[in-house]
Amino acid sequence: xxxxxxxxxxxxxxxxxxxxxxxxxxxxxxxxxxxxxxxxxxxxxxxxxxxxxxxxxxxxxxxxxxxxxxxxxxxxxxxxxxxxxxxxxxxxxxxxxxxxxxxxxxxxxxxxxxxxxxxxxxxxxxxxxxxxxxxxxxxxxxxxxxxxxxxxxxxxxxxxxxxxxxxxxxxxxxxxxxxxxxxxxxxxxxxxxxxxxxxxxxxxxxxxxxxxxxxxxxxxx
Numbered sequence: 666x667x668x669x670x671x672x673x674x675x676x677x678x679x680x681x682x683x684x685x686x687x688x689x690x691x692x693x694x695x696x697x698x699x700x701x702x703x704x705x706x707x708x709x710x711x712x713x714x715x716x717x718x719x720x721x722x723x724x725x726x727x728x729x730x731x732x733x734x735x736x737x738x739x740x741x742x743x744x745x746x747x748x749x750x751x752x753x754x755x756x757x758x759x760x761x762x763x764x765x766x767x768x769x770x771x772x773x774x775x776x777x778x779x780x781x782x783x784x785x786x787x788x789x790x791x792x793x794x795x796x797x798x799x800x801x802x803x804x805x806x807x808x809x810x811x812x813x814x815x816x817x818x819x820x821x822x823x824x825x826x827x828x829x830x831x832x833x834x835x836x837x838x839x840x841x842x843x844x845x846x847x848x849x850x851x852x853x854x855x856x857x858x859x860x861x862x863x864x865x866x867x868x869x870x871x872x873x874x875x876x877x878x879x880x881x882x883x884x885x886x
Contacts, residue, residue, distance in 0.1 A: 673805040673806055673807055674704065674707065674710060674712070674807065674808060675706055675707070676702050676703065676704050676806055677702065677703045678702050678804060679700050679701045679702070679703075680700065681699070681700040681789075681800055682698065683697070683698050684697040696790060696793070696794075697789065697791075698788075699786060699787060699788045699789065700786075700787055701784050701786050701787075702784065702786075702804070702806075703783070703784050709780065709781045710782045711778075711780045711782070711808055712782060712785070712806055712808070713771060713772065713779075713808050714769060714770065714771045714806070715769070715770040715771075715804070715806055716767070716768070716769045716770075716804070716805045717767070717768055717801045717803055717804040718766070718768075718801070718802045719755070719763060719764060719765060719766050719801065719802075720798070720799060720800045721791060721796040722755070722789045722791055722801060723754060723755045723758035723791045723792060724751045724754060724789075724790035724791075725749060725788070725789060725790070725801075726749060726751055726752070726787075726788040726790070727749035727770075727786070727788070728745050728747050728785070728786040728788065729745070729746055729748045729784070729785055729786075730743055730744070730782075730783045731744065731746070731779075731780070731781045731782050731783055732744075732781045732783065746776075746777065747776065748776050748777060749770065749774055749775060749776070750776070751790065752774065758792055758793040758795075759793045759795055764796075787801065
């Protein structure tokens, strides 16, 4: 799940509408709703995670509208593709299980990487007539998590010492001998400790020479 300190992507979530079967005079409950999400202030947004809380949605389908690239690498026409198809949110549409759970969808749930995005369309399925309403709440979008590069010690300083590896180290040009480097560091540390122990604690006068002031060091005001 995305870090709590990571800022979610700004988006515009349009009102949820119910899909009806037939004309307006003979409306039939289809058990299907949908809403669109756009990202008006972001150029070519990339979605890595989608977080939300369920409210009696049995299955979820997400379609993405994006600009495809043509053969020359230029931005092509807008196309719709299904990135999540009928994901089960409630094990049984007629029971409470999963009806209020929190979900996090990431790349392992997507059929493809969501990049160069224009619109996301959420299609909500609830075939059971038991529930009066169904929807998604607290919807948040996050970018793809960045993989941090390791800045640890090089392998030749951390691997276990063997004769073969020691020979390999000698082949590395521009690197000092580790045993000699360690000995020199120990000697330097010892010298620093000795100087510290022999340091005088007697305060030094700023202008005194043998208990007297040097007239050349004094200034007249």
